[in-house]
Each structure stands twice: as C-alpha cells, then as structure tokens.
Amino acid sequence: MTTSRPRAARFGIGIGIGAALAVTAGIAPAAAVDPADLEERVTVDAVVGHLQQLQDIADANGGNRAAGTSGYEASAVYIEQALTAAGYTPERQYFDADLQTIDAYTLTIDGFATSDPIGIPMEFTPSTPAGGLTDLPLVTPAAPLGCTADDWAGVDAAGAIALVARGSCSFAEKSAAAAAAGAEAVIVYNNEPGPLEGTLGAQTPELAPTVGILQSEGEDLLAALANGPVLADLDLQQHIDSVETFNILADTPTGRDDNVVMLGAHLDSVEDGPGINDNGSGSAAILEIALQLAASGELENTVRFAWWGAEEIGLLGSAHYVDDLYETGGDAALGTIATYLNFDMVASPNYVIAVYDADQSTYEAPVEVPEGSIATEAAFTSYFDAIGQPWIDTAFDARSDYNAFILAGIPASGLFTGADDVKTAEQVALFGGTEGIIMDPNYHTPADNISNINTEALGIMLGAMASVTASLANDTSAVNGVAPIVDPAPAAPVPAPEVTEEGAHLLAASGSEISGAWIGGGVLALLVGGVVMAAAARRRRTV
Numbered sequence: 380m381t382t383s384r385p386r387a388a389r390f391g392i393g394i395g396i397g398a399a400l401a402v403t404a405g406i407a408p409a410a411a412v413d414p415a416d417l418e419e420r421v422t423v424d425a426v427v428g429h430l431q432q433l434q435d436i437a438d439a440n441g442g443n444r445a446a447g448t449s450g451y452e453a454s455a456v457y458i459e460q461a462l463t464a465a466g467y468t469p470e471r472q473y474f475d476a477d478l479q480t481i482d483a484y485t486l487t488i489d490g491f492a493t494s495d496p497i498g499i500p501m502e503f504t505p506s507t508p509a510g511g512l513t514d515l516p517l518v519t520p521a522a523p524l525g526c527t528a529d530d531w532a533g534v535d536a537a538g539a540i541a542l543v544a545r546g547s548c549s550f551a552e553k554s555a556a557a558a559a560a561g562a563e564a565v566i567v568y569n570n571e572p573g574p575l576e577g578t579l580g581a582q583t584p585e586l587a588p589t590v591g592i593l594q595s596e597g598e599d600l601l602a603a604l605a606n607g608p609v610l611a612d613l614d615l616q617q618h619i620d621s622v623e624t625f626n627i628l629a630d631t632p633t634g635r636d637d638n639v640v641m642l643g644a645h646l647d648s649v650e651d652g653p654g655i656n657d658n659g660s661g662s663a664a665i666l667e668i669a670l671q672l673a674a675s676g677e678l679e680n681t682v683r684f685a686w687w688g689a690e691e692i693g694l695l696g697s698a699h700y701v702d703d704l705y706e707t708g709g710d711a712a713l714g715t716i717a718t719y720l721n722f723d724m725v726a727s728p729n730y731v732i733a734v735y736d737a738d739q740s741t742y743e744a745p746v747e748v749p750e751g752s753i754a755t756e757a758a759f760t761s762y763f764d765a766i767g768q769p770w771i772d773t774a775f776d777a778r779s780d781y782n783a784f785i786l787a788g789i790p791a792s793g794l795f796t797g798a799d800d801v802k803t804a805e806q807v808a809l810f811g812g813t814e815g816i817i818m819d820p821n822y823h824t825p826a827d828n829i830s831n832i833n834t835e836a837l838g839i840m841l842g843a844m845a846s847v848t849a850s851l852a853n854d855t856s857a858v859n860g861v862a863p864i865v866d867p868a869p870a871a872p873v874p875a876p877e878v879t880e881e882g883a884h885l886l887a888a889s890g891s892e893i894s895g896a897w898i899g900g901g902v903l904a905l906l907v908g909g910v911v912m913a914a915a916a917r918r919r920r921t922v
Contacts, residue, residue: 411679411853412672412675412676412678412849412852412853413849414845414846414847414849414850415846416675416849417668417671417672417675417845417846417848417849418841418842418845418846418849420671420674420845421664421667421668421671421841421844421845422667422841423834423837423838423841425667425670426660426663426664426666426667426837426841427663427829427832427834427837429457429461429659429662429663429666429667430655430659430660430663430829430832431829432457433454433457433653433654433655433659433662433663434653434655434659434828434829436450436453436454436457437450437648437652437653437654437655437828438653439453440453442652442653442825443648443649443650443651443652443653443654444646444647444648444653444654444659445647445648445649445650445654445691446476446478446622446624446647446688446689446691446692446695447476447478447622447623447624447689448650450648451624451646451647451648451688454646454662455471455625455627455646455686458627458646458662458666458686459627461666461670462629462666462669462670462684465669465670465673465674466632466673467629467630467631467632467669467673468629468630469627469628469629470627470628470629471625471626471627471628472625472626472627472628472696472699472700472703473623473624473625474623474624474625474626474688474689474695474696474699475621475622475623475624476621476622476623476624476688476689476692476693476695477619477620477621477692477693478619478620478621478622478692479502479503479617479618479619479692480617480618480619480620481500481615481616481617482616482617482618483614483615483616484496484500484614484615484616485511485612485613485614485615486498486566486590486611486612486613486615487611487612487613488517488600488609488610488611488612489603489609489610489611490599490603490609491596497592497593497596498566498590498591498592498596499574499575499576499577499590499591499592500588500589500590500615500617501550501554501567501576501577501578501579501589501590501591502576502577502578502579502692502693503578503579503580503581503582503586503619504579504582504586504588504589504590504615504617505582505586505587505588505617506588506615506616506617507563507564507588507613507614507615507616509616510614511612511613511614511615512540512563512564512611512612512613512614513612514610514611514612515538515539515540515563515564515610515611515612515613516538516539516540516608516609516610516611517539517540517541517542517566517600517604517608517609517610517611518534518535518536518539518540518541518542518562519534519541519542519543519601519604520534520536520541520543520556520557520560521533521534523543523544524543524544524546524547524548524553525541525543525544525553525556525557526547526548526552526553526556527548527552527556528556528559528560530556531556531557531559531560534560535561536557536560536561536562537560537561537562538561538563539561539562539563540562540563540564540565540566540611540613541557541560541562541564541565541566541587542566542568542597542600542601542604543557543565543566543567543568544567544568544570544597545567545568545569545570545575545577545591545922546570546922547922548922549580549921549922550567550577550578550579550589550591550921550922551579551580551581551583551586551921553565553567553589554579554586554587554589555585555586555587557587558585558586558587559585562587563587563588564587564588564589564590564613564615565587565588565589565590566589566590566591566592566597566600566611567589567590567591567592568591568592568593568594568596568597568598568600569591569592569593569594569597570594571594571801572593572594572595572801573593573594573799573800573801573817574591574593574799575591575592575593576591576799576823577589577591577921578693578921580921582619588613588615590613590615624647624688624689624695624696625688625696626685626686626687626688626696626697626699626700627646627685627686628683628684628685628700629669629683629684630681630682630683630684631669631672631673631678631681631682631683631852632673633677633678633681634677634678634679634680634681634682634852635679635680635681635864636681636715637715638680638681638715638717638855638859638861639680639681639682639683639715639716639717640680640681640682640683640717640718640720640848640851640852640855641682641683641684641685641716641718641719641720642665642668642682642683642684642685642719642720642722642844642848643665643684643685643686643687643697643719643720643721643722643780643781644658644661644662644664644665644685644686644687644721644722644723644780645658645661645662645686645687645688645690645691645696645697645723645779645780646658646662646686646687646688647687647688647689647690647691647696648691648827649691649823651823651824651825652821652823652824652825652826652827652828653825653827653828653829654691654827655827655828655829655831655832656724656726656727656728656819656821656822656827656831656832657723657724657798657819657822657823657827658690658722658723658724660722660724660725660726660832660837661722661723661724661725662686664722664725664837664840664841664844665684665686665722665844666684666686667841668684668844668845668848669682669684671845672848672849672852675849678852678853679852679853679854679863679864680717680851680852680853680854680855682848682851682852683716685697685700687700687780690723690779690780694779694780694782694783696780697780697781697782697783697784698782698783700783701713701783701784701786701787701789702783704716704787705787713787713788713789716784716789717751717790717851717855717858717859717861718751718752718755718789718790718791718792718851718855718858718859719781719784719789719790719791719793720755720791720792720793720844720847720848720851721735721779721780721781721784721791721792721793721794722793722794722840722844723779723780723793723795724795724796724797724798724819725794725795725796725836725837725840725841725844726796726832726833726834726836726837726840727796727797727798727818727819727833727836728818728819728820728821728831728832728833729797729802729812729813729816729817729818729819729820730796730797730810730812730818730833730835730836731771731773731795731796731797731802731806731809731810731818732763732768732769732770732771732794732796732809732810732836732839732840733770733771733772733773733794733795733796733797734756734759734760734763734770734771734772734773734792734793734794734795735756735772735773735774735775735781735791735792735793735794735795736756736772736773736774736775737752737753737755737756737775737790737791737792738753738756738757739775740772741771741772741774742772742773742774742775742776744774744775744776744785745775745776745777745922746775746777746785746786747785748775748785749784749785749788749789749790749791750790751790751858751859752785752790752791752792754790754857754858755790755791755792755858756792757857758792758847758850758851758857758858759792759793759794759843759847762842762843762846762847763843766842768839769809769810771806771809773795777921779793779795781793790858790859794840794843794844796818796819796833796836796840797817797818797819798817798818798819798822799817799818799819799822799823800817800818801815801816801817801818802814802815802816802817802818
C-alpha cells in the first residue's frame with residue numbers, strides 16, 4: 380500500500396529553510412539530517428501499521444480511545460513501547476480533566492419530527508430543571524445575534540426559550556445575555572452549513588441550558604415564528620466528573636535543549652468512536668517520524684514529540700503543558716521552544732491540503748500571531764509549492780492544540796485535511812473529492828475507522844511533515860533567528876542512537892512487532908456510563 384509522492388528539490392526547501400539561509404551566510408550547520416532521506420523513510424505503510432494498532436486497541440476497549448478510558452491507556456502504552464524500543468525515554472505528564480456526561484437529552488419543537496432530537500447540547504451547558512421544560516414559546520431578540528442586553532431590549536423573554544443566530548460574540552455571551560433577559564434556555568442556529576458543536580468554555584451560574592442546531596433548522600424556525608407562536612420542550616440533564624489523564628512527551632537524545640522544535644498531535648478520541656483519522660492519523664504520523672529520526676544521527680536542535688491527552692474535551696493536555704512550562708520556568712522556558720507544529724487529522728476521506736494561516740492572508744486570527752509563525756507556515760507552503768502540490772489556508776481559530784502555544788507567544792503552524800466544514804466546488808477543483816459534503820463524513824462517529832483513512836492525503840502530508848521536521852532539526856534561523864552553533868574544530872563522527880532489536884523491527888515494519896495481545900490487561904476503565912459529550916474544542920466552537 381506504499382503511496383509514492385514527489386519530493387522537494389534537493390536544494391532550497393530540500394536542504395531546509397534555515398539551512399539554506401545559513402549556507403548563504405557562510406555558516407555550516409553543526410549536524411544535518413537530510414530532509415529528502417527522512418521523507419523517503421517515513422512511509423504510508425508504516426503509519427497505516429500504527430493506525431491498525433490503534434484500531435485494534437479501540438476494538439478491544441469498547442470501541443474508543445477517549446480520555447480516561449482503558450482505550451486511551453492502551454494507546455499510550457503502544458506509543459511508549461515503540462518510542463522506548465527506538466531509544467527514546469518517554470514521560471507521562473499527568474493532569475485532571477473534566478468530563479461532561481449527558482444523561483438525558485430531548486428537544487421537541489412544533490413541526491419537527493420527535494423520533495430523533497434535533498440539536499447538540501453545547502459543552503459545559505447547565506441542565507434544565509428535573510423533568511425538563513415543557514411548552515415554552517420560542518422568542519428571538521431584537522437583534523438576531525443576541526450578544527448584549529441591548530439586543531434584548533423591549534423583548535419579553537421571561538419563561539421562553541431564546542432562538543439566536545451564531546456570530547459576532549461567543550456562545551457563552553449569547554447564553555448569558557438571554558438568561559439575563561429571562562430566557563429559560565437558548566437555541567443557537569448555525570450561520571453556515573453543517574452541525575453546530577459549540578462550547579460555553581466553562582459551566583458558570585449566569586448561563587442557561589444551551590443547544591446548537593443547523594442553519595436550515597434555524598431558518599425553518601424563523602419562518603414558522605413569522606406565522607405565529609412555536610412551542611418547544613427541552614429536557615437536558617448532565618453531570619461533570621473529574622478524571623486523571625496525561626500527555627506523553629519524548630525528546631530526541633541529541634540536540635540543543637535551548638532551541639527545541641516541537642511536534643504535537645492529540646492521542647485521545649471521542650467516546651463515540653475509535654478516532655482513527657481524528658486523531659490517530661496525526662498521532663501515528665508523528666510516531667513514525669520520531670522512530671525514523673532516531674536512526675538519523677546527531678541533531679542540531681532537539682525535537683520534542685507530544686501526544687496530547689483530553690483534546691476532545693477542551694484542548695486540556697496542551698494547555699496544561701504550556702501552563703506548566705511557564706509556571707516552572709517562566710518566559711525563559713517558553714523561549715526554549717523555537718516553534719510548534721500541530722498535526723490534527725491528516726488523512727480525511729474528502730480531504731483538502733490545508734496549512735494554518737499564520738500570515739492571515741485568508742483568515743484573520745482571533746489572537747496576536749507570534750513572530751516566527753509566518754516562517755513556520757512558509758516552511759510547509761514552500762514544500763508544497765516546490766512539488767507542485769495545491770494547498771489552502773485553514774484558520775488560526777483556536778480549535779486545536781496550537782492554541783495554547785500561540786497564546787503564550789510561541790510560533791506555530793501545522794497541517795490539516797479537514798473535519799466538519801463542507802467541501803466547496805473550488806476545493807474539489809484543487810483536490811478532487813465530493814462537493815457539498817463535509818471533509819470527513821465520519822467525523823466524531825463510530826465510522827472514523829481505519830477503512831476510511833485516505834492514504835493519498837496521508838502520503839502528501841507525511842512528505843511535508845518529514846521534510847519540514849528535518850529542516851528545522853537542522854536550523855531554525857528562518858523561524859526564530861537562532862543559527863546553528865558552529866564548532867571551529869572538526870567534530871568526530873557521532874554514531875546514531877542505539878536502537879534495540881525490537882526497535883529495529885519497528886523501524887522496518889512500522890510497529891508490526893508490537894503485539895496487541897497486552898491490550899486491556901490490568902487497565903482500569905475510568906469513565907462513568909452514559910454518553911460523554913467529547914466533541915473537540917478545536918471543532919467545538921466558542922463563537
């Protein structure tokens with residue numbers, strides 16, 4: 380199943396964005412990894428081998444790999460065993476995560492079928508009173524966005540369910556404004572095609588029970604309201620539990636620890652499926668890069684790999700890592716990370732090839748983009764341009780694990796093949812696929828399994844990931860201005876890190892020597908029964 384892909388030219392991006400600048404300035408990197416060689420060794424077959432292991436783990440552990448479950452624990456053990464066999468010393472970083480469980484949910488609205496409740500409860504929504512809300516009228520604000528008290532001026536919302544449009548302000552602001560106006564609950568309708576999976580950020584007293592619905596459903600309700608009252612019943616019962624989970628961190632054995640290149644992908648799935656694209660694909664891809672980099676000799680810069688926990692319930696693992704880094708070392712510790720590369724969903728069935736838009740050429744970012752991010756984005760786009768691969772921007776919109784890094788002033792970018800956005804005709808012209816459906820039709824469902832991985836998309840992304848990682852391992856001067864250390868005395872050849880016999884099998888067979896027989900052995904399942912609302916904060920939109 381090996382998928383071939385064109386490589387960038389041997390020089391230019393092929394020798395690394397920073398290395399090219401260093402050579403121009405007459406500075407020779409102290410050590411070098413050949414980007415083309417690493418790209419050649421990071422194969423689709425190898426990554427699919429890791430994905431099969433993650434699929435087997437999910438199958439043996441209730442169908443998922445969600446945070447706090449035996450499936451997540453077993454996924455972590457697989458990653459750790461592979462890293463250890465290749466010469467790494469992986470470490471777990473533990474933290475507590477809040478898991479929201481929806482115990483009961485029914486939304487019935489005049490004129491809508493009642494066999495399948497419409498809408499999706501927003502993350503951190505409060506509950507309705509016991510027994511739910513019955514025969515409450517829908518009411519709209521004077522201004523449809525419902526963001527402020529002024530938007531509700533002159534509207535009698537007492538004892539009603541507010542119907543507001545998505546846009547302009549956060550869902551939490553909409554919920555609080557409606558509640559302050561007297562509404563018992565809030566329904567937010569989308570302003571674009573596709574489901575509305577939102578988050579209120581935190582469960583606070585000023586919020587009302589809040590649900591997101593489709594744009595088309597909102598339009599139908601507005602039309603119905605124009606012809607008279609519309610009544611609704613809402614029963615939403617939930618509770619929140621705290622569980623202990625963890626990140627996995629591993630550094631290359633060599634390289635400057637004051638100039639770290641960091642790669643990250645979240646390891647957890649949603650509770651409703653195995654999460655093989657979201658985000659087994661990113662996790663397996665950076666694992667294979669780590670294994671092959673271990674056989675690449677001494678590095679100029681340390682490369683740190685992170686498998687994040689609890690991304691699907693609020694980007695918690697990456698946020699904990701950055702917070703802990705600052706608390707223990709302050710700005711100096713943050714400054715040791717040259718740039719962060721995020722890989723979340725890199726094998727979507729109806730894919731696009733997207734790069735996080737650090738230069739804001741297409742999307743305005745909601746936060747200040749750290750200096751160095753534009754050069755990080757350019758590392759990926761230059762690679763794609765060099766091989767003639769079309770690409771598009773994807774927004775820096777706080778929906779994945781890069782968010783904590785850019786908020787802390789650390790440069791970042793990364794790659795993405797699409798989730799719940801609907802594919803356009805223009806995107807079909809660039810990448811093929813199907814217009815009018817979302818980029819991953821199996822997103823957050825049991826069908827996000829290995830049979831739906833797009834190996835063509837995966838192969839394209841692996842080439843960029845491996846090439847850019849090698850280039851930055853050699854030289855980050857284009858990203859953060861830190862040039863390689865030049866030793867005036869010739870250095871003795873440095874052997875590659877020792878790889879165990881098991882690690883050799885891993886490098887040759889992409890994990891096939893690590894058996895799944897241990898899966899589930901002695902592992903405690905921590906989740907309480909019920910439906911865990913674990914839609915990603917990356918796609919769980921705040922606005």
